[in-house]
Amino acid sequence: MMQLPYDDEKDVMTAAAGCGDLRVFQWLEATLGEDACVTAWTAAEAAQEGHVAMVQYLHDKYPDECSHIVPERAAEYGQLPVLRFLHEHCHHRWSSQVMDNAAGNGHVDVVRFLHEHREEGCTSMGVSKVGAHGHLAVVQYLSEHDILRSWTQVLIEAARGGHLDIIEFVFRKYVRGATSTQDAVRVEDLMKSGSLAAPSMSDVAATNGRRLSVIQFLDKRYPFPVADYTKLMDFAAAYGHLDVVQYLHFYRTEGCTTSALDQAAANGHLDVVQFLCARRPEGCTPQAMVSAAQNGHLEIFQLLYQQCMANVTRKRRVDWDQAKDRALAAAFVSAASEGHMDIIKWMLETRPGVWETLMPSQKAEMNEVAVHGHLDVLQLLRDRVGWCGTSERAMDGAAANGHLDVVKYLHETKSARCSMGAMDGAATNGYLEVVHFLHQHRSEGCTTAAIDGAAGNGHVAVVEFLLRHRKEGFTSDAMDNAAGGGYLEILLLLHAQPGSRCTTDAMDRAASEGWLRIVRFLHENRTEGCTVAAMDSAAGHGHLHVVKFLHAHRTDGCTTDAMDGAADQGFLNVVKFLQKHRREGCTTDAMDGAAKHGFLSVIRFLSENRAEGGTYYGMQNAVEQRNLDVAAYFHSLGLVIDEYGWELAMWLSDWAITELRRISPS
Structure with a gap:
C-alpha cells in the first residue's frame, strides 16, 4: 500500500470528501483498499461544504454512513441542495437538530424547506440562537407558521444580543397583537415570573450593540422587581456601559451595590468609576483599589485613593481607615507581581512607608515579580527599599519561565539563591539560553528531570546540550515521553546513550497516538516491547496502520478492548x-x-x-x-x-x- 502523508486513513478520506473532488476520493479508495476509512464524519464533511455529488456517491456506496449527523451539518451551513438530495434519497431518521441548526444560523430558506417537507420540527432551546444572532427573518417565519410555541429562550437570547427588532416583534405579535389570550399570557408570565428579567436583564447590560434601547423598551412596558434593577446597574458598571448606568441612575431609584464600583474599577472603566464616585452614595470596598492596582489601572487607583475616600460617610470612613493599610499593602503586592511600574512608583512616592506595612507572607509573595520577569520593578525595589528577591522561588521561577535577564540580574546582585529546579524548569520548557547560562555560571546543576522534561516536550536542542554538557542523565520517563509525543529525533538521541532505557509505556503511548515510525523503531531497536494496551488503544483511536504493524510483527496481541473501542x-x-x-x-x-x-x-x-x-x-x-x-x-x-x-x-x-x-x- 502506498504511504500517504497523513497519520491516519480516516483523516485523508475525510479531507478528500471535504474538498469535493470525486476522482481523488475514488483514487484514494483504490489506493488504500481495505484500509480506506469512511465514517459518518466523512459524509458530514462533504455535506458541510455543499458537495452534492460527493454526498450522493457516499450515500450510494456507504448508505449506513449518511446518518443523522449529515443533514445536521448540512443545515448548520445552509447547504440546501445537499438537504434536498438527502430528503429524497436517504432513509435515515432525522432529528429536530436539523431545523435547530438551520434556524440558529439564519438559513431561512432551509427552515422553509424543512417545514414544508419534513416532520421533525425544532425545539425551543435549540433555536434560541436565532435570538442571540439576530435572525429576524427566521423569527418571522417561525412565528408566521406557528412552528415555535414557546418564545422564552429566544427572547432571553435576543436581549443578551441586544437585538431590539426581534424583541419588538415578539412583543408586538404575542402581547399587544396576540391572537389569543393564551399567547399573551405566555409572555406575560415570562416577564412577571422573572424568567426573562433575572437572567437576561443583567445580561442585556453586559452586551454590545443596542443594549440601552432594549432596556428602555422593556422598562416602559413591564415593572421588574427592584432587585433585578440593582443587579442591572452592577452588571452595567462591571462591563463599562456608562449609558446604561446613567439611565438607571436618572430614571430608576433602585441604585446599585458596592459591587458596581468594585467591578468597574477592576475592569478599567474610568468613565464609569468617575460617574459612580460623583453621583452614587454606595461607594466601594477596599478590594476596588486592590483590583485596580492588580490590573494596572493607575488613574482609577488614584481616583479611588483620593476622591472616593473623601466622599464616603464618616462611619464608612472609619471602616475604610481600618482596612486602608491592608488594602494598600495588598494593592502594592498585586501591582508589583503584575509588573505595573507606574503604580509602584506612584505608591512609593505617595506613601513611602508602604513597604514597611507588608506582612512577611506578602514580602515572600513579592518573589513573583521575578517569576513573572518584571526586571524594571525588581531594579526599582532594590533601589528604593533594598529588596531584590529573597528565596529560591525567585530565580527558579524566572528560569522556568525563560526570563534570562532576570536570572542574570539575580545572579549578579547575589540577592537570591536558586535550586536544581531552575535548570530543570528551564530545560523542560525549552529555554536553551537560560540552561546555558545556569550551566556556565551557577553550581546548583540539575536533576534527571531536566532531560526527562525537555524530551517529553520536544525540545531537541536542549536535550542535545544537556547530553553533551551535563552528567545527571535521564530516566526511562525521557524515552517514554518522547515516544508518546512523537519526537523521533529525540528518541534516537536518547537511544544512542549508553544505558538508555524505557518501559513498555513508550511503544504503548506511541501506538495510541498513531506514531508508526516510532513504533517501528522501538520494535526494531529496543527490547522493552509493549503490552496489549498498544493494539487496544491504537484500535480505539482508529490507527489501522499501527494495528496492522503490531499484528504482523509482534506477539503481544490485544484484548476485547480493541474491537470494543x-x-x-x-x-x-x-x-x-x-x-x-x-x-x-x-x-x-x-x-x-x-x-x-x-x-x-x-x-x-x-x-x-x-x-x-x-x-x-x-x-x-x-x-x-x-x-x-x-x-x-x-x-x-x-x-x-x-x-x-x-x-x-x-x-x-x-x-x-x-x-x-x-x-x-x-
Missing part, C-alpha cells in the same frame, strides 16, 4: 481487520458503544459477523441520543426494551408514519 468510535475498517485477523473478539460493549454514537454500519457488521450482540444499554443509548435508525435495528434483533418500550414504540410509530408520508404524500 474501534466500534465505539465508528472505525469500521479497524473492526473488520480485527474480525478477519484476530481472535480476541469483542464484548457487548462494542455494539452498545456504536449505538450510542449512531454507527449503524458498525452495528450491522457486528450483528452479521459476531455473536455477542448488544444489550438493553445499547437500545438505551440509541434512544437517548435519538438515533432512531439504530434503535429500530436493535429492535429488529429482538432485544428487550424494558422501560423505554413506550417511548421507543411511539418513535417507531412516528418514524413509520413519516416514511409513509415521504413515499406517498397522499
